[in-house]
Amino acid sequence: MRLRTKLLFLFLASGGFLLLEGLVAAYGLGQVGTDVDRLQRYTQTDDLCAQVKTELARLPGYRELAESAVARGPGGSWSRRLTDTADRILILCTSLGKLTSTERSRAAIERVAAVVTSYRQAGRAYAQALKEERPPEQVLSSRNAAKDTYERLSLLQDEGVIEPVGKEARLAIKRVVRRAELLNRWVTFGGLSLAVILTLVSAIVLARVTAQPIVRLLRAAREVGHGNLDVSVSVRGNDELAQLSRAFNDMTLRLKQVYGGLEAEVRKRTDELRRREEDLERERRLAAIGRLATGVAHEVPSPLTVIAGAAEGLRDRAQDPELKQVEAFEDFPDYLETIESEAYRLKRLVRRLLDFSRNKPTKLLPLDLAPVVADAVSLARLDPLAKEHPVQLDLREGPDGPLPLYVRGDEDALKEALLNLLFNALKAVRNSRGSHVEVSARGEKDEVVVRVKDTGVGIAPADLEKIFEPFFTTAKEGEGTGLGLSLVYGTLERHEGLIHAESKGPGQGATFEIRLPRLKGRGSSVRVSRESLRIK
Structure with a gap:
C-alpha cells in the first residue's frame, strides 16, 4: 500500500x-x-x-x-x-x-x-x-x-x-x-486522541518532507567543517527549508570571500601595527629631544641675564656726553637697548616654555581664561607656519584691558589643550595661500566659549564623529599619531567642559568650539596679568 x-x-x-x-x-x-x-x-x-x-x-x-x-x-x-x-x-x-x-x-x-x-x-x-x-x-x-x-x-x-x-x-x-465529570473524561479522552493522531500524522509528514533536506544540509555542513568551501546545497521550492538552503549557500560564499580577504586584512593590520610602533618610536625620540631642550632651556636664562645686564650697563655708559660727540658711537644706545629688550623677551619666552613643559598634577582652581588664551596664542606664533599664516586673537576689551573670563581649571592643562588645537589649525592651513587662524574667547551666560577657526583643508562629514577617538587621524602616514584631539577631549572632560567640531566639508575650513562652566562674582580675587596679555 x-x-x-x-x-x-x-x-x-x-x-x-x-x-x-x-x-x-x-x-x-x-x-x-x-x-x-x-x-x-x-x-x-x-x-x-x-x-x-x-x-x-x-x-x-x-x-x-x-x-x-x-x-x-x-x-x-x-x-x-x-x-x-x-x-x-x-x-x-x-x-x-x-x-x-x-x-x-x-x-x-x-x-x-x-x-x-x-x-x-x-x-x-x-x-x-x-x-x-x-x-x-x-x-x-x-x-x-x-x-x-x-x-x-x-x-x-x-x-x-x-x-x-x-x-x-x-x-x-x-x-x-x-x-x-463523565463528560469531562470524554472530552479529555477525545482531545488526547486527537493530539495523538495529529502527532502521528505530523511525524510521518515531517519525516517525509523534511528529513531528506535536513540530511543534505547536515552533510554539507560537515564538508564545510572540514574546510571544503566549494560545497553547495540544491534548492527546491520556496519553503523554510529552501530558504535555509539558500542561506547556507550564501554563508559558504561569504566564508570563501572572508578567507580570500583574510590574508590582505592581516597584512594591512600588520602594516598598521608597524606604523603605530614607528609613531611611538618617533614620540619617544621627540620626548628625548624635549628633555634635552628642557635641560638647555634651564641653562639659557643665566647667559641671557648676563647679556641683558651687560647691555644695560653699556647703555648707561653710552650716555656720557663725550661719547655722544663721537659719530661712531651715535647709534650705540639704540643698539644696546635693542639687545637688552630682546634678551629679556627671550628670557620670558624660555620661562614660558619651561612652565609649559613641567609635568604638574592637575589642580582645578579659579583662574582667568583670557591670559591663558593669550599666552597659548603667543606660543603658537613661534611656529614657523604662523609667519605665513597669521594667528589672530579676538578678546573683548574693557576699560582696563581684556574682560576677564573666570573659570575653574588647571592653567597648564588648558594651555596645552589650546596649543594642540592651534598647532592642528596651523597644519590645516599650511598648503592654503592667504589662509589664517582665528581665536576668540567670549563669555555667554553661564559658559565661557573659546573658538579656534581655520580656513584650511576642512573635515569630511564622516570623520567629524571620529576625530576625538584615540589614534584616529586624517594626516598623512608618519605626520601624526591621532592622540592630540583625544587628549584635548579628556582634558575638557576633567574640567566638566565640552568640545565640538564643525566643518562644511573638505576645503571649507573647520571650527573647534570649547565650552567651560563660567565662574561668576569673582571680583578682584583673580588678578589679570597685563604682561601675559601683551602679544608680541
Whole structure:
C-alpha cells in the first residue's frame, strides 16, 4: 500500500472517531445545560434548608418565655424576636415549597410551617395575656399552650424533619457533578486522541518532507567543517527549508570571500601595527629631544641675564656726553637697548616654555581664561607656519584691558589643550595661500566659549564623529599619531567642559568650539596679568 493511501485511510479513521467524539460531547453538553439549571435550584434549596435550621435554633424557648415574664413583667423583647424569627421561617418555607419537587419534601416543609405558625400564635397569646394582666389561670393556660407547641417544635427538630429536603438537594448536586465529570473524561479522552493522531500524522509528514533536506544540509555542513568551501546545497521550492538552503549557500560564499580577504586584512593590520610602533618610536625620540631642550632651556636664562645686564650697563655708559660727540658711537644706545629688550623677551619666552613643559598634577582652581588664551596664542606664533599664516586673537576689551573670563581649571592643562588645537589649525592651513587662524574667547551666560577657526583643508562629514577617538587621524602616514584631539577631549572632560567640531566639508575650513562652566562674582580675587596679555 502506498504512503498516500495509508495517510488517506488514517485521516478517514481519525475523522470518523472525532465525529463520534463530537456527537457524544454535544449530547453531554446538552445534558450539562439542563443539569446547570437543576444544580442552581438544588443549591438554593440546600442553602434555604440551612437557613431554616438556623432560624429554628434562634426561636426563643419555653423556659426563656417563662423567665422573661417573671423578670421583666408583661411583654418583652422575646415576643418581638419570636414574631420576627417565625416570620422569616415562614418566608423561607414558602421559598422552599416553590423549589421542592417531591411530595415528601413538601410535606416536611408544610409540617414545619404549621408548627412554627402555631408556636407564633401561642407566643402572641401568652404575651397578650401578660400585657393585659389577665387572671392567673388564663395566663397559665396560654403558657401551657405555648409549652405544648414548643415541645412539638423541639420534637420536629430532634426528628430532623427538614433534613430530607436538604438531603434531596445534595443528592441531586452529586448526580450533576458525576455527569459533568463523565463528560469531562470524554472530552479529555477525545482531545488526547486527537493530539495523538495529529502527532502521528505530523511525524510521518515531517519525516517525509523534511528529513531528506535536513540530511543534505547536515552533510554539507560537515564538508564545510572540514574546510571544503566549494560545497553547495540544491534548492527546491520556496519553503523554510529552501530558504535555509539558500542561506547556507550564501554563508559558504561569504566564508570563501572572508578567507580570500583574510590574508590582505592581516597584512594591512600588520602594516598598521608597524606604523603605530614607528609613531611611538618617533614620540619617544621627540620626548628625548624635549628633555634635552628642557635641560638647555634651564641653562639659557643665566647667559641671557648676563647679556641683558651687560647691555644695560653699556647703555648707561653710552650716555656720557663725550661719547655722544663721537659719530661712531651715535647709534650705540639704540643698539644696546635693542639687545637688552630682546634678551629679556627671550628670557620670558624660555620661562614660558619651561612652565609649559613641567609635568604638574592637575589642580582645578579659579583662574582667568583670557591670559591663558593669550599666552597659548603667543606660543603658537613661534611656529614657523604662523609667519605665513597669521594667528589672530579676538578678546573683548574693557576699560582696563581684556574682560576677564573666570573659570575653574588647571592653567597648564588648558594651555596645552589650546596649543594642540592651534598647532592642528596651523597644519590645516599650511598648503592654503592667504589662509589664517582665528581665536576668540567670549563669555555667554553661564559658559565661557573659546573658538579656534581655520580656513584650511576642512573635515569630511564622516570623520567629524571620529576625530576625538584615540589614534584616529586624517594626516598623512608618519605626520601624526591621532592622540592630540583625544587628549584635548579628556582634558575638557576633567574640567566638566565640552568640545565640538564643525566643518562644511573638505576645503571649507573647520571650527573647534570649547565650552567651560563660567565662574561668576569673582571680583578682584583673580588678578589679570597685563604682561601675559601683551602679544608680541
